[in-house]
Amino acid sequence: EEAERxxxxxxEKAAREAELEAKRRAVPASDSGMRFRSLLDQIAEQEVVLKEKKAAEAAKPASDSRSDRGGRRGGRNAGQNGAATTDAPARTRRRSSAPAANMPDNFPPSPDKAGKGKKGRKGASHENHEGEDRYARMAREAEEYSREKVLADARAAVEEASRESxxxxxxxxxxxxxxxxxxxxxxxxxEALAQGINPEDLDAVKVSEGVTVAELAEILEVSANDIIKRLFLLGTPLTMTxxxxxxxxxxxxxxxxxxxxIVTAEEENSFSFYDAPxxxxxxxxxxxxxxxxDHGKTSLLDAIRHTNVWSGEAGGITQHIGASEVTINGRQITFVDTPGHEAFTAMRARGAKITDVVVLVVAADDGVMPQTIEAIxxxxxxxxxxIVAVNKCDKPEANPDKVRQMLTEYGIIPEEWGGQNMFVNVSAKKGQGIDDLLETILLQADVLELKANPDTFASGNIIEAKLDRGRGPVxxxxxTRGTxxxxxxxxxxxxxxxxxxxxDQHGNHxxxxxxxxxxEILGLNSVPAAGDEFRVFEDARDARDLAEQRALKARIEEQNKVKHVTLETLFDEMSQNELxxxxxxxxxxAQGTIEALADSIGKMDQSEVRINxxxxxxxxxxxxxxxxxxxxNAIIIGFGVRPQPKARDAAERENxxxxxxxxxxxxxxxxxAARIGMLKPTEEEVQTxxxxxxxxxxxxxAGTIAGCMVTEGEISxxxxxxxxxxxxxxxxxxxGSMRRFKDDVNVVKRGYECGLGIEKFQDIKVGDILEAYKIVEVARTE
Incomplete structure (x- = not known):
């Protein structure tokens, strides 16, 4: 009985320890905030412990054999006391049922091997030892069950936490x-309010100006025939194109x-932004x-920048828009110069749109002229x-007060006369009044409180663009915004x-x-149009897609007509109704020149002939x-450019x-003149x-002499x-001069070297092409 106790x-102690260990290692299922890695580590530890327990059980054969010998001795003692032997198994079974009653219903039953051996049934000692083995197995099974339950609870906690997370x-x-x-x-x-757009129109479908019937049908996701039918009912039958x-x-x-x-072409190609104050x-x-x-705009800028740009312009007239920066008393001013010739209306309009302040230059001896009114x-x-800069005040015939009087007719009234426009008398030639003009500009800028967001993607406007053979599109x-x-x-x-x-303007990087x-920037794939807005894109693919979409649309809109003609024969063919x-x-x-030429052609009378x-x-x-x-059947007009050799040969070959x-x-x-039949071809250029x-x-x-190789024809x-x-x-x-070695010559033929000097031109550079030509008289053929 003592051994049984x-x-x-x-x-019971082993069962309690197993229960405490299970509680200690258990993970509450409700604790969904527990880290998954910790739970998985605990599961792994439990599995390792179970494996160690099983290995320990398999390592006890010797202990079991000793227990069997003890059981046989107990059987002999039990034979001497039959009554005790008879009651012992019953008592053992009753006692062993007590802890089992505390086990859950699904607890696996322990196999009862008591009484299976012949010798075991003969003695009480054997029964006592069987009781010990039974309780030990029950304790092990309880511990294993507790560990399995801990593992199951932990897995359930992991799944619950995963679902909640x-x-x-x-x-x-x-x-x-x-x-x-x-x-x-x-x-x-x-952004809509900043652009003056009704927010209710934001959900409206955007349709480009000049949309075709087919394009509108695709935008509105309806049948083109449906739109054609509605147009017919409206009294305007149209085809799909x-x-x-x-x-x-x-x-x-x-x-x-x-x-x-309706979205205009200008809106379609523009970008809108909103910046917080x-x-x-x-x-x-x-x-x-x-x-x-000729009122002295570029000369005035020369005086401000202390440079001389005017002499480099063809005919003494500014033909391109240009920009430069000047620092005055530590403050920067960006100047934009626009052409004054009547053909450059688009450039002046573009200059007015991208500026903060306009300096209107009016000659004191000339007064208000057509382009002055247009600029206003x-x-x-x-x-x-x-701000009005009355220029050429150094001339004896200058009359600044007359200029002020003339400008009042167009709403430009001086401050001293109660108006809102500041006037400054200047002389670009002698540098008079330049400082006063700059101070006036800075004062006006302070009043405007000019601001921009520098900490974002850059955007702005293309002022001018050109194609440089050595650098590509420039x-x-x-x-105007960002950096x-x-x-x-x-x-x-x-x-x-x-x-x-x-x-920058000086060519510094x-x-x-x-x-x-x-x-000035390099790196574009083609020459953009002057006046285009530019914008920085974070993704190069988005930039390429947008540009290609615009280019495709422009190509679709381009029209080609087939017919051969020359300026000289234009009027004759018009008279015969052949053209x-x-x-x-x-x-x-430069792109601005193309715009100016197209604008001037558009102003011509095209009632009898259409110019495309x-x-x-x-x-x-x-x-x-x-x-x-x-x-x-088109004529090629070149402005400031020359044909390439292959192009010239092809033009001669194809007439x-x-x-x-x-x-x-x-x-x-x-x-x-060709349009109205007044062009009389009396002179023609022939390249020699x-x-x-x-x-x-x-x-x-003698100045600069160019060492040359004659590559085509001969030079005289x-x-x-x-x-x-x-x-x-x-x-x-x-x-100015022509030599071979030390001898003066009059003609140098192809394949020979020579030294050439050019009158009034010293800026000759290696790689320049010198084209020799004659002006010959050509009678007009009917």
């Missing part, structure tokens, strides 16, 4: 998405129950100098304040690319351009241009006329040869010469 106590993540994600949508909607409304007016688009959309908003910081003013031709109208339309741009960095990806109209280099900075259209291929050295510019681009005249002109000019009004006059500059030498009294001392650099004409004049 000890075995029972040991079994997934649910919380989903709710957090939905909440963030709702907050982002609300913020985007709020920002959208703020015909364009619709804005009124028709709105009528059809209203009939379909759809709301649309706290993000805005002060920026320098952008000042545009405007006025009539552009400035007022853009809502830009005007664009001058003005940053532009080298390496940024930008889109400007149909052009895109990464900014490979950035240069820069790493960044902040608001109001004007810089109703004149097609032109225009190539120029079927293709225009920046750069030298190429063989592709000749092919297009041949297929379209395509190429006309080149350096002054825009001469090109306009020739086109207009060309030479490539291989080296240059400085000779006392009496020929005219044209210096072409990167496809652009930089000088047109006459030969």
């Amino acid at each position: 000890r075995a029972k106590e040991e079994a 997934s649910g919380r993540r989903k709710k957090r994600k939905e909440k963030r998405a709702a907050e982002a949508a609300a913020a985007a909607e709020e920002r959208k409304i703020e 015909q364009t619709m007016s804005n009124d028709l688009v709105e009528l059809v959309a209203d009939d379909l129950g759809r709301q649309v908003r 706290e993000d805005l910081k002060s920026r320098p003013p952008v000042v545009t100098v405007m006025g009539h031709v 109208n552009h400035s007022k339309a853009a809502g830009v304040p005007i 664009a001058t741009l003005l940053v 532009l960095h080298v390496g940024d990806t930008i889109v400007a109209g149909q052009s895109y690319g990464s900014v490979r280099a950035m240069l 820069k790493d960044e351009a902040r608001p109001s900075d004007a810089v 109703k259209e004149l097609n032109l291929v225009v190539k120029a050295d 510019i079927i293709h225009s681009a920046v750069g030298a005249i190429s063989e592709t241009d000749v092919t297009l002109a041949m297929a379209s 395509v006329q190429i006309k080149t000019y350096s002054i825009i009004y001469k090109a306009i006059e020739d086109i207009d 040869g060309s030479a490539e500059v291989r080296d240059t030498f400085r000779v006392p009294k 001392r009496d020929d005219k010469v044209r210096v072409v650099r990167d496809g652009v004409v930089v000088f047109d004049g006459s030969f």
Whole structure:
């Protein structure tokens, strides 16, 4: 009985220890915040413990054999006391049933092996030992059950925590998405209000101006036949490829129950932004100098910058828009110079749109002129304040008061007369009044409180663009918002690319351009149009996709007409009713020049003949241009550029006329004269040869001498010469000297070297092409 009692106590102790261990290692299922890794580690530990227990059980064969011998001895003792032997198993079974009653219903029953052995049934000692083994097995099974239950609970806790964590993540994600949508909607409304757009129109379908029936059907997701039927009922039958007016688009959309908003071409290519007031910081003013031709705008800028740009312009007239930066008393001012010639209306309008202050230059001896009035109208339309600089006050015939009186007729009233416009008397030639003008500009800028957000992606406007043979497409741009960095990806109209280099007005490299900075950039894939807005994109693929979409749309809209004609035969063919259209291929050295030429042509009377510019681009005249002109029966007009050798040969072979000019009004006059039949071809240019500059030498009294190799034809001392650099004409004049070795010669043929000097031109560089030509008299053929 003592042994039985000890075995029972040991079994109960083992069961309690197992229960305590299970509680200690158990993971409450409700604790869903527990880390998954910790739970999995506990599960792994429990499995390791179970394996160790099983290994320990398998390692006790010797102990079991000793227990069997003890049982046999107990059986002999039990034979001496039959009554005790008879009752012992019953008592043992009753006692062993007590702890089992505390086990759960699903606790696995322990196999009772008591009484199975012959010798065991003969003695009480054997029964006692069987009781000990039974209690030990029960304790082990209880411990194993507790551990299995801990593992099951831990796994359930892991699954529950996983489900709860997934649910919380989903709710957090939905909440963030709702907050982002609300913020985007709020920002959208703020941007719409900043642009003057009714927020209710934000959900309207955007339709471009000049949309075709097929395009409108695709936008509104209806059948094109349905739209054609509605147009027929409205009394305007159209085909699928015909364009619709804005009124028709709105009528059809209203009939379909759809709301649309007509988007102009300018809006379609523009970008809109909204900056919080706290993000805005002060920026320098952008000042545009405007006025009539020859009133001294560029000379005034020369006086401010202490440079001389005017002498480099063809005909002494500014032909391109330009930008420069000047620092006055530690404050920066960005100046933009616009042409004054009447053909450059688009450039002046563009200059007024991108500026903060307009400096209107009026000559004191000339007064108000047509382009002066036009500049006033552009400035007022853009809502830009005007500062009047009365120039040439040093002349004896100058009358500044008369200028003030004339300008009052157009709403420009001096402050001293009770108006709002500041007047400054200046003399660009002698440098008088320049400081007063700069102080007035800074004062006006302080009043305007100019600000921009520099800490965002850059955006702004293309001021001018050109194609450089050595550097590729080059664009001058003005940053109006954000900061532009080298390496940024930008889109400007149909052009895109990464900014490979950035240069200031002096040609110095820069790493960044902040608001109001004007810089020249390299890296675009094509020449953008002057006036295009540019914007930095974070993803280069998005930039490329947008530019390609715009280019595709432009190509679809381009029209090609086929018919051969020359300016000289235009009037004759018109008289015979054989020609109703004149097609032109225009190539120029800058995009703004193309715009000016197209604007001037548009103002011509086209009641009898329609003039179409079927293709225009920046750069030298190429063989592709000749092919297009041949297929379209067009004339090639070159402004400030020359045809490539292959293009010239192709034009001669295909009898395509190429006309080149350096002054825009001469090109306009020739086109207009051809249109009205007044062009009398009495002179024609014939190229006699060309030479490539291989080296240059400085000779006392003679200046710069170009060491050349004649590559085409022959060059004569009496020929005219044209210096072409990167496809652009930089000088047109006459030969000053021509030598072979030390001998003066009159003619040098192809394949020979010679030394050439050019009158009044010293800036000859290696790689320049010298084109020799003659002006010959040609009688007009009927």
